[in-house]
Amino acid sequence: MAKTRNRATGLPTLAEVAERAGVSPITASRALRSVPTVDPDLVDRVRQAARSLGYVPNPAARTLASARSRTVVVLIPALSNHLFIEMFEAIETVLRARGFEPLLGHYQYDALEEERLIRTFLTYQPCGLLLTGFDQTPAATRLLTDCGLPRVHMMELSEETEIPSVGFSQDEAGTAVAWHLISRGRRRFAFLGAQLDRRVLQRRDGFQRALLEAGMQPAVEFLSPAPSSIALGCQQFRSLRRDYPDIDAIFFCNDDLAFGASFEAARMGVPVPRQIAFVGFNDLPGANELVPRLTSVRTPRAEIGRVAARRLLALLDGETLSPPALDIGFELMPRQSS
Amino acid sequence: MAKTRNRATGLPTLAEVAERAGVSPITASRALRSVPTVDPDLVDRVRQAARSLGYVPNPAARTLASARSRTVVVLIPALSNHLFIEMFEAIETVLRARGFEPLLGHYQYDALEEERLIRTFLTYQPCGLLLTGFDQTPAATRLLTDCGLPRVHMMELSEETEIPSVGFSQDEAGTAVAWHLISRGRRRFAFLGAQLDRRVLQRRDGFQRALLEAGMQPAVEFLSPAPSSIALGCQQFRSLRRDYPDIDAIFFCNDDLAFGASFEAARMGVPVPRQIAFVGFNDLPGANELVPRLTSVRTPRAEIGRVAARRLLALLDGETLSPPALDIGFELMPRQSS
DNA sequence: CTGAAAGCGCTTACAG
DNA sequence: CTGAAAGCGCTTACAG
Numbered sequence: 001m002a003k004t005r006n007r008a009t010g011l012p013t014l015a016e017v018a019e020r021a022g023v024s025p026i027t028a029s030r031a032l033r034s035v036p037t038v039d040p041d042l043v044d045r046v047r048q049a050a051r052s053l054g055y056v057p058n059p060a061a062r063t064l065a066s067a068r069s070r071t072v073v074v075l076i077p078a079l080s081n082h083l084f085i086e087m088f089e090a091i092e093t094v095l096r097a098r099g100f101e102p103l104l105g106h107y108q109y110d111a112l113e114e115e116r117l118i119r120t121f122l123t124y125q126p127c128g129l130l131l132t133g134f135d136q137t138p139a140a141t142r143l144l145t146d147c148g149l150p151r152v153h154m155m156e157l158s159e160e161t162e163i164p165s166v167g168f169s170q171d172e173a174g175t176a177v178a179w180h181l182i183s184r185g186r187r188r189f190a191f192l193g194a195q196l197d198r199r200v201l202q203r204r205d206g207f208q209r210a211l212l213e214a215g216m217q218p219a220v221e222f223l224s225p226a227p228s229s230i231a232l233g234c235q236q237f238r239s240l241r242r243d244y245p246d247i248d249a250i251f252f253c254n255d256d257l258a259f260g261a262s263f264e265a266a267r268m269g270v271p272v273p274r275q276i277a278f279v280g281f282n283d284l285p286g287a288n289e290l291v292p293r294l295t296s297v298r299t300p301r302a303e304i305g306r307v308a309a310r311r312l313l314a315l316l317d318g319e320t321l322s323p324p325a326l327d328i329g330f331e332l333m334p335r336q337s338s
Numbered sequence: 339m340a341k342t343r344n345r346a347t348g349l350p351t352l353a354e355v356a357e358r359a360g361v362s363p364i365t366a367s368r369a370l371r372s373v374p375t376v377d378p379d380l381v382d383r384v385r386q387a388a389r390s391l392g393y394v395p396n397p398a399a400r401t402l403a404s405a406r407s408r409t410v411v412v413l414i415p416a417l418s419n420h421l422f423i424e425m426f427e428a429i430e431t432v433l434r435a436r437g438f439e440p441l442l443g444h445y446q447y448d449a450l451e452e453e454r455l456i457r458t459f460l461t462y463q464p465c466g467l468l469l470t471g472f473d474q475t476p477a478a479t480r481l482l483t484d485c486g487l488p489r490v491h492m493m494e495l496s497e498e499t500e501i502p503s504v505g506f507s508q509d510e511a512g513t514a515v516a517w518h519l520i521s522r523g524r525r526r527f528a529f530l531g532a533q534l535d536r537r538v539l540q541r542r543d544g545f546q547r548a549l550l551e552a553g554m555q556p557a558v559e560f561l562s563p564a565p566s567s568i569a570l571g572c573q574q575f576r577s578l579r580r581d582y583p584d585i586d587a588i589f590f591c592n593d594d595l596a597f598g599a600s601f602e603a604a605r606m607g608v609p610v611p612r613q614i615a616f617v618g619f620n621d622l623p624g625a626n627e628l629v630p631r632l633t634s635v636r637t638p639r640a641e642i643g644r645v646a647a648r649r650l651l652a653l654l655d656g657e658t659l660s661p662p663a664l665d666i667g668f669e670l671m672p673r674q675s676s
Numbered sequence: 677c678t679g680a681a682a683g684c685g686c687t688t689a690c691a692g
Numbered sequence: 693c694t695g696a697a698a699g700c701g702c703t704t705a706c707a708g
Contacts (some may be wrong), residue, residue: 006405006701010484011461013701024679029703037677056461060407061701063398064684067344079427085417104442123349123394146348230624259624266604266629286568286597291604344685351685362695367687375693399685402700 012053021049032057063125072312073121073129074102077109077197080227083282083301084132087154090305091130098313100127109197109227115140122147128312130154130305134165135198150315152308155301156199157325164315166308166326170199173297173330174206177251177279180295182214184338186249186277189219192236192261193253194228200253203281207251219251220244228253233260241268248276249338255280255287258294262337266291277338292336299330350391358387370395401463409464410650412440413455415447415471415535418565421620421639422470425492428643429468436651438465447535447565453478460485466650468492472503473536488653490646493639494537495663502653504646504664508537511635511668512544515589515617518633520552522676524587524615527557530574530599531591532566538591541619545589557589558582566591571598579606586614587676593618593625596632600675604629615676630674637668 006013018028023042030038031046049055063069072095076084084106092102103121107113115137118129122143129144129151136144144151151164158165181189191207193200208218220243222236233256240247252258258280265272272278272292280287283298307328311321344351356366361380368376369384387393401407410433414422422444430440441459445451453475456467460481467482467489474482482489489502496503519527529545531538546556558581560574571594578585590596596618603610610616610630618625621636645666649659 015701025701026679026703027677030678033703039677042678056458058402058701059462060398060401061684062703064396064402064686065701065703067684067703069398079417079423080420082418085423089417120394124397230627234627256624260627263624263627263629286594289568289572289598289601291601353685363685364687364695365693368694371687377693380694396685399700400687402702403685403687405687405700 006058011058012055014055014057017046017050017053017055020053021045067125068127069125070100071103071124071126072100072309073105073118073124073126075105075107075114075117075129075131077107077132078227079106082284083299087301087305090302091309094306094309094313100313102130109135109195111135111137111140115143118143127316128152130308130312133198134158150312152311152315154304154308156202157327159325161324164311164321164324164326166304166311166328168299168304168327168330169206170202171206171209173281173299174203174208174251175210176330176332177203177281177297178207178210178214178216180332180334181249181251181277181279181338182211182216184249184277186338187216188244188246188248189216190240190244190247190250191219191221191223191253192233192240192250192257193221193223194226194232194257195253196223196225203251203253220247228257230256230260230263233257233262234264235260237261237264238268241270250276250278252278252280255282255284255294255296258296258337259286259290262290262292262294273337279338283333287333288335290337295335295338296333297330298333300328303328344396349396350393352393352395355384355387355391355393358391359383405463406465407463408438409441409462410438410647411443411456411459411462411464411467413443413445413452413467413469415445416565417444420622421637425639425643428640429647432644432647432651438651440468447473447533449473449475449478453481456481465654466490468646468650471536472496488650490650490653492642492646494540495665497663499662502649502659502662502664504642504649504666506637506642506665506668507544508540509544509547511619511637512541512546512589513548514668514670515541515619515635516545516548516552518670518672519587519589519615519617519676520549520554522587522615524676525554526582526584526586527554528578528582528585528588529557529559529561529591530571530578530588530595531559531561532564532570532595533591534561534563541589541591558585566595568594568598568601571595571600572602573598575599575602576606579608588614588616590616590618593620593622593632593634596634596675597624597628600628600630600632611675617676621671625671626673628675633673633676634671635668636671638666641666 014025014028018025028046031043095102105117118140128149131153133156153165155167157167191204258278280294280296283296287294287296352363356363366384369381433440443455456478466487469491471494491503493505495505529542596616618632618634621634625632625634
């Protein structure tokens with residue numbers, strides 16, 4: 001009888017549940033984990049006992065005993081981008097519904113910090129990982145390979161087709177924007193980029209290649225390694241107007257730059273889209289309300305998170321993913337600004 | 339010799355570190371935790387051994403053995419509000435520097451979900467909690483009291499002075515906005531609110547009280563339980579103009595509502611601030627770039643997170659906090675919109 | 677289908 | 693200042 005309660009929290013333990021249900025702790029453990037070999041009647045009794053005691057398994061004990069937790073490491077480049085928050089919330093919903101807990105890490109787009117996080121989080125003995133893109137350091141990639149844990153990469157599509165991924169072609173998105181602007185009669189292009197992670201550069205590449213193939217002049221580029229922000233958009237737009245007053249179309253790597261540019265254009269009296277067309281990226285909240293309403297590319301981040309989480313769970317169930325790289329596309333949202 | 343390696347991860351264990359340093363596992367454990375009674379030479383030897391093996395402690399084993407983790411539960415109402423992200427990042431920085439890990443939870447402003455999170459997260463045997471505001475359910479409050487863990491509440495100030503808190507007076511912030519608008523000659527006021535959590539209502543109350551005391555008519559209120567957003571700001575502003583075309587000043591409970599209203603005002607041709615003044619709240623990114631630049635109240639969320647984390651660490655070190663409720667104020671940022 | 681034994685990798689509490 | 697013993701609350705692997 002003595003030590004059936006958790007000493008720190010005073011919570012009931014598995015031993016107490018087992019006692020009340022009149023079975024051994026192992027059977028109680030199996031019943032609660034839905035191990036199929038247990039007699040249905042006993043499962044009921046154990047579940048009943050657990051409920052009446054308000055039993056919650058001790059995750060530390062579980063992890064230590066099984067050398068595996070119900071934890072899924074989720075790594076995103078930054079918390080400050082609404083994009084990743086929406087992706088994470090979708091992941092969380094799917095994982096929770098199946099009894100898994102996300103362990104969230106972020107690394108300010110710094111691959112070395114990401115590597116450090118992977119190293120630390122592996123000590124939590126997670127059952128899998130969800131990673132953003134393919135920017136990992138070689139050392140991080142080695143850690144990931146060595147631990148042998150299932151993982152799914154999000155946002156970008158894997159090129160070596162064995163690695164599971166869910167996202168869309170950043171390059172094609174850039175191409176789609178180029179076509180859209182060309183079809184609207186625009187001829188002198190600019191690309192305004194921030195952060196300069198792989199995905200931003202892929203969009204830029206797709207944009208430039210499409211312009212080239214259409215026989216256009218290459219787009220002028222204003223690139224800043226700083227995080228994208230409304231304030232940076234203001235700044236870049238002023239620089240652009242000063243240096244290239246004849247540009248008639250801008251593709252922004254992220255909507256917040258376009259927000260800033262719109263504000264600045266209004267202040268400078270530059271009419272959008274009459275003199276210059278704007279296309280943003282991600283279709284963030286407010287794009288549809290901005291003056292003028294912003295043409296943007298809607299990226300399916302919630303869907304990416306949902307599907308990535310489901311794919312990881314499928315891997316944990318021993319399934320094989322086909323195709324490994326799942327392209328779920330994007331949608332151009334034409335509005336007033338272009 | 340046999341089982342010195344972690345079976346799942348292949349990582350070295352404390353036993354292996356101890357062996358290499360030529361001490362017992364307990365001494366190795368103490369050395370790594372900086373227990374002061376250990377001979378400095380041994381500490382060096384153990385640290386050396388740990389480093390050369392790339393040893394990282396197993397958190398599950400630690401937690402199980404000590405019935406206490408280095409985890410701090412951090413609960414915020416929502417991830418989608420940039421305010422709380424900035425607060426969380428500050429918390430994270432302070433905790434990490436002292437070897438603690440934040441365990442982040444969010445509950446979409448739903449006190450029942452918050453209670454569920456508290457219940458679940460307590461099984462992780464955290465060493466303390468950082469909570470947002472004082473909206474907890476009675477059951478949650480009981481859980482918190484019963485577990486006896488140190489905690490600090492953020493954003494709001496505790497009224498029963500024993501509970502540690504860090505924030506500012508939401509009520510006074512509302513009052514400050516009222517005074518500001520009155521001093522600019524405004525006479526017909528509106529308060530536009532969303533979410534309607536305690537803090538929003540406290541701001542509203544402070545605003546209304548100040549108007550009353552100044553002999554003004556009470557502010558017209560447009561309140562929506564929906565999360566605050568740019569789109570909602572557009573909507574509320576249109577409703578307001580339709581129902582109360584003579585209002586000459588609006589206090590928005592959050593900047594994004596003011597953003598939306600600014601867009602809508604531009605579309606409707608309503609001149610801001612000439613015909614109507616806008617004051618936002620939180621001074622979110624973009625407030626200073628909006629057209630016209632938005633008057634707002636800068637809330638010190640990063641500082642609140644930093645101080646709250648430091649106070650919690652102080653409690654863990656056995657210190658007493660004085661005063662329990664720490665008011666670190668706010669700052670009105672007057673700009674073009676008022 | 678069920679259970680007794682052993683053990684996960686640490687730390688606590690007690691000796692010395 | 694150091695260590696041998698015991699144990700944290702579970703699950704694994706082996707019997708039956």
